[in-house]
Amino acid sequence: MVCRGIWNVHFRGKWYRSYYPHGRISPPDDESTFRMIKQLCDHPDHLEKWELVPFLSPIHSNLDYVYIIDQDAGVFLVSLWKELNGSLRPTAIRIDLTSLRESSRLFIKDSLEQHRSTSSDNIHQTNSDIRKPMTFRALDINFGIPTPLNELQERFLTDFVFVWRYYIDDPLTWTYSSPVFKVLSIAFLRLAAWDLELSSDCEVELPINFASIPSWNYPETNIYWFHGFLIILQEDIESEAMINRALEKAKPYIHDLHGHRDARLVLISPYHVTFVELSNDAVLVSESIALLTNHSAVHCSPGFRALNRIFTSDCWKKSLSDRERWRLNVPSEILYKILHELEPRDTVAFSQASFTATQYYYTSIPQIKDTVVQSFNSSIPCCGKQRGSGDNGVRCLVCYSWRHVACIGAENWSSDAQYVCMDCQGNMNFSAPHPGGINRVSCRKTREGCHISVGGSEKLLHLRLSKPSHLRRELRFLGNLVPIAPSLIEYTIRFNGSFSGLAYGLENKP
Known part of the structure; x- marks a missing residue:
């Protein structure tokens, strides 16, 4: 399954991002997504081909997910759309990077299902x-x-x-x-x-x-x-x-x-x-x-x-x-x-x-x-x-x-x-x-x-x-x-x- 989204990385006080044409990426619980996370955690400075940007890119109506690896804060965030009272609202799921390194891709799936939001509805x-x-x-x-x-x-x-x-x-x-x-x-x-x-x-x-x-x-x-x-x-x-x-x-x-x-x-x-x-x-x-x-x-x-x-x-x-x-x-x-x-x-x-x-x-x-x-x-x-x-x-x-x-x-x-x-x-x-x-x-x-x-x-x-x-x-x-x-x-x-x-x-x- 192909989704649309953007990768954001925060490393040593700077933001970087990467996306394929039309924003194509894999779902959060896909094996390729987990490999990307592991690769970025193991080699956080390998960002030569990434775009240096002033701040992270937000979730957009044309996107399904925005992945954020904040090396400085030690967290991985998945920004996605959540339905509430009949309308879609942007929501972020926070996962500790240390726990993620020691887990499998199913850990991401379980975290998404628990839906631990970092932002309140208001x-x-x-x-x-x-x-x-x-x-x-x-x-x-x-x-x-x-x-x-x-x-x-x-x-x-x-x-x-x-x-x-x-x-x-x-x-x-x-x-x-x-x-x-x-x-x-x-x-x-x-x-x-x-x-x-x-x-x-x-x-x-x-x-x-x-x-x-x-x-x-x-x-x-x-x-x-x-x-x-x-x-x-x-x-x-x-x-x-x-x-x-x-x-x-x-x-x-x-x-x-x-x-x-x-x-x-x-x-x-x-x-x-x-x-x-x-x-x-x-x-x-x-x-x-x-x-x-x-x-x-x-x-x-x-x-x-x-x-x-x-x-x-x-x-x-x-x-x-x-x-x-x-x-x-x-x-x-x-x-x-x-x-x-x-x-x-x-x-x-x-x-x-x-x-x-x-x-x-x-x-x-x-x-x-x-x-x-x-x-x-x-x-x-x-x-x-x-x-x-x-x-x-x-x-x-x-x-x-x-x-x-x-x-x-x-x-x-x-x-x-x-x-x-x-x-x-x-x-x-x-x-x-x-x-x-x-x-x-x-x-x-x-x-x-x-x-x-x-x-x-x-x-x-x-x-x-x-x-x-x-x-x-x-x-x-x-x-x-x-x-x-x-x-x-x-x-x-x-x-x-x-x-x-x-x-x-x-x-x-x-």
């Missing part, structure tokens, strides 16, 4: 009654009405989570101690700050599959500065003790809290984000906001909505106007022209050159010339229309989406009242994340395009999950039997030159 328990630490004052940020840029960012986030969902769904790769957490966290931050480059290069690795690896650079530390905010990665940020631990980590990075100076911290755990403001006389802490849920590949999470608002508006940024060094009186038309004529990386650098340039950068759609967002179905789901920046609206207390008071029939709504939308009242979008949850919710969902106007022509901006049709040899067998869309790639999103996994094409609006 890898993270969310608390529906999140309480602010009693020793801190509450931080309330008025995010305001979403901009066209925010709408695109929300689309990018859900598409990004969909593309890389197997890394998040697998509890072996999505933990605080895993490099995957650092890799994807910096990607979330770059998307939230529009710190990215749009390229017209369509020669990229598509589709993203079990062999794909997030390959962009990332900070190797758990604390670093990003766009004026101190980012702290932590295993948990839902308790007062954990927030205090984060503040202790921040102390060496903050030396100038004098007078009117203060610091703003963004705490990120594998599933939540929290904002902290430090000054001489107060510590303000926001509630813990969901950054990832089972529905994050379908509906933008409230945590990411909060992130993109703080990076792209002045709702919580420290004002830099008093330190503005650029005294040139440049007309706005010239600034917009400069932004759209620069190379992608230069555009990002130019946006941070001055307070004025930053404002113009985030009030446009950088790197996509003559583009107007026509629908706001993600950020303003009540009607999908921005209408005007002065329109009255309310923000949902749970999902952070924005709605016109007229659309929800609340023209006399008090600004002090708290609003929870109908979807959140029914707990539809933000269920607690569990292994395999993102794939289960999103795998059969159609990816909706974003209605935009480019140069006055209405288009749909669609995520591309495969190469353009003229590069797909398998489609040639269809001949003229069915019409095949060209599925051209107009834009690819890159992080400092590396492909993010996101590629988009323009289609005529039906």
Whole structure:
């Protein structure tokens, strides 16, 4: 019997992997699998033909098993799919390498049958009654009405989570101690700050599959500065003790809290984000906001909505106007022209050159010339229309989406009242994340395009999950039997030159 899977080996702090074309391997209780394990245990340094990778590859829907020999930890793990409550979830079976060396292949079979899982069914328990630490004052940020840029960012986030969902769904790769957490966290931050480059290069690795690896650079530390905010990665940020631990980590990075100076911290755990403001006389802490849920590949999470608002508006940024060094009186038309004529990386650098340039950068759609967002179905789901920046609206207390008071029939709504939308009242979008949850919710969902106007022509901006049709040899067998869309790639999103996994094409609006 032939199965599909990948071998991962962890040896002397480095990860290696091996797989045959289409991921063909033998089952766990097969004699050839046991021989491979014995060979790798007896000769752990014979990995010349193996691929050096930054972290282990997760279980994928196209795979039956992922074998992991962790020489450093002395364990052998089999990652596989387990049915629970009618759905498949990734599960890992742990076997001690010492015991395995002294046993036969039947020992693996017995261990699989006992199903000693290393991960619980709920890898993270969310608390529906999140309480602010009693020793801190509450931080309330008025995010305001979403901009066209925010709408695109929300689309990018859900598409990004969909593309890389197997890394998040697998509890072996999505933990605080895993490099995957650092890799994807910096990607979330770059998307939230529009710190990215749009390229017209369509020669990229598509589709993203079990062999794909997030390959962009990332900070190797758990604390670093990003766009004026101190980012702290932590295993948990839902308790007062954990927030205090984060503040202790921040102390060496903050030396100038004098007078009117203060610091703003963004705490990120594998599933939540929290904002902290430090000054001489107060510590303000926001509630813990969901950054990832089972529905994050379908509906933008409230945590990411909060992130993109703080990076792209002045709702919580420290004002830099008093330190503005650029005294040139440049007309706005010239600034917009400069932004759209620069190379992608230069555009990002130019946006941070001055307070004025930053404002113009985030009030446009950088790197996509003559583009107007026509629908706001993600950020303003009540009607999908921005209408005007002065329109009255309310923000949902749970999902952070924005709605016109007229659309929800609340023209006399008090600004002090708290609003929870109908979807959140029914707990539809933000269920607690569990292994395999993102794939289960999103795998059969159609990816909706974003209605935009480019140069006055209405288009749909669609995520591309495969190469353009003229590069797909398998489609040639269809001949003229069915019409095949060209599925051209107009834009690819890159992080400092590396492909993010996101590629988009323009289609005529039906």
